[in-house]
Amino acid sequence: MSTNGADLDLALRLADAADAITLSRFRARDLVVERKPDRTPVTDADVAVEDAVRALLARERPQDAVLGEERGGQAGAGRAWVLDPIDGTKNFLRGVPAWATLIALVVDGKPTTGVISAPAMGRRWWAAAGTGAWTTDLNGQSRAISVSGVSDLSDAYLSTTHLGSWVEHHSREAYLRLVDACWENRAFGDFWQHCLVAEGAIDLAAEAIVNPWDVASVQILVEEAGGRFTDLTGKPTYEGGSVLTSNGVLHEPALSLLTR
Template identity: 75%
Template sequence: MPSHTADLRLAARLADAADSITTARFGALDLAVERKPDRTPVTDADTAVEDAVRALLAEERPDDGVAGEERGGTTSAQGRTWVLDPIDGTKNFLRGVPVWATLIALVSDGTPVVGMISAPLLGRRWWASEGEGAWVRDAAGERRISVSGVSAIEDAYLSTTHLGSWTEHHSREAYLALTDACWENRAFGDFWQHCLVAEGAIDIAAEAIVNPWDVAAAQVLVTEAGGRFSDLNGEPRYDQGSALSSNGLLHSVALRLLSDGRTRAAKARHS
């Protein structure tokens, strides 16, 4: 297994550059906001971060590919590609809610091998690289993190996105089957819920609709913390349009609940 120490150091530099831009623009009265074709917002901070990170990568890794939310690009099954989300949680960012982060991942031959998630207004940064574990730095210092040991779904703490996204992109019944089975559920949303799974603070995070840049960094973070990451059908992929992260112990039962919910919905439609 190759070492990614140098790539991880570079990812930290990229995150530092991003943080300097996002923290300066957070709450700015002249923040420029536009709408993309999918009606999601993009701010001048989003584009400035991606441009700055791309410029650094052009200097340091000119032979690597880059795929980002704002400037495009694609990943492939061969070679190395840096996958960027300049601000994950843009709606929070533009409304003054401090829960947002820059996500940076290195994907090698189709698999995320380095993940860096920096949330400066939360005072937290998470990172992981293949075979080297998962880590967080906060006010208490730097430490290795691991997933929880909760093994019963009725004891599980779940985070999901809002019900409307499940109804539109997946299955309302699947959402209800999973949430009803768990002890507690919240919608921490975006990157944070997957980081909380990696830390062991919650046990499952599920999203009905994601883009590759939303979860590439989360995949390596969760798996290096001892958990499991897949799409909602169980494929261990970050680029299939949905995401399920867990402590591993609960993954199979969560997938079964989601499948059962979809099956019931399909039978109801055809009855």
């Protein structure tokens, strides 16, 4: 098995372990919820998933670095696993099924493997460099995915996470310019909107503020699906603090409106 294949196989096994924990705690009456210093929520499930994944990585890849939302760490040079145990914690704690565990392997600053597992939705997405992007549907069947062929913003479907974040960290007016230029807009939020871009179901997803663990797995998924991933300045990095994913054709026109 190639290095990419072995790493993807491990990432999928890590996601299986995470799913077992998250599903057992989803809608649990005794779910423990705390507030972090940045005022975002964290549940006992978030911490349990990250600890379990870290333990598996310590056994399977002891030389690799780990960066996680709950336990910290840093990616740096070389090989590093970037983890978000539950992306969409606010959904998770309210009983909304749109949440996922995000797992990425970054090699020398570039995501090379990514898995996004949303067990309460019955969906999973994954990609590895040079192997394309894939998903499993509700029927359990796997299929290759690719971005849309929409070529004009006036025909485009756009999503974001939370409009309020554009006020705090970028410009609501900038985002609304893009909204007005597009055919339709929604707020699917978090990981899901970027997976929809990779599937070709929507054409653009933009977020004014993200953390590395929110989008490292998204970058490899969208790029392997034939799309484009940058921060809002146009740099193709998961560490830029913001993100725009697209089918590629619409990327520059969208950036132009967001940065005007």
